[in-house]
Amino acid sequence: MWGDSFAPANPPRFALDELIGWQIGPEIEYQAEPLGGLLALLGGLYEDKVGAIAARRGLAAYSSVLEDQFAYVPNDIVVPGILEVGDVADIAAALSPRPLLIESFVDGRNRVVEEAGLRERFAQAFQSYGEALSQLRVRSESQEPSLTRWLAQELK
DSSP states (O other): OEEOOOSOOBOTTOOOOOOTTOOOOSSOOOOOOTHHHHHHHHHHHHOTTOOOEEEESOBSOGGGGGGSSOOOOOGGGOOTTHHHHOOHHHHHHHTTTSOEEEESOBOTTSBBOOHHHHHHHTHHHHHHHGGGGGGEEEESSOOSSOHHHHHHHHTO
16 A cells, blocks of 8 residues: 655745744745555555555654644544544554555654654554564655555565
């Protein structure tokens, strides 16, 4: 299963301000569209026949939406009550030992989370994969193998 977003992310050091009298520009603020990655994770969670899951530009954590007073995510990714039972990392952990690629996930302000931050947010998934850790890849940018090549390799 492959879930992706082609929406551009905001730059990491981009100052996102929402002040009275604030003027737009010179840079454009982009809203995230992380639904594809989220649906791939949820699809893998509920469908046992899925052999591998690749997700790009999904939401790194629902809790990241709560870290600031403004969020740049659409309403269609909101799962009512999800934080009462878990977060995105919990979904990823439940997919063990199936092959899983998490790539370029964004925070609540639509900024790509650096690899160290992704590894921290997905610590529970790393722990859950344990001996099958080679089946889990978490990276902050496109690398080799590309997402499509990785998925093709895993489904052979």
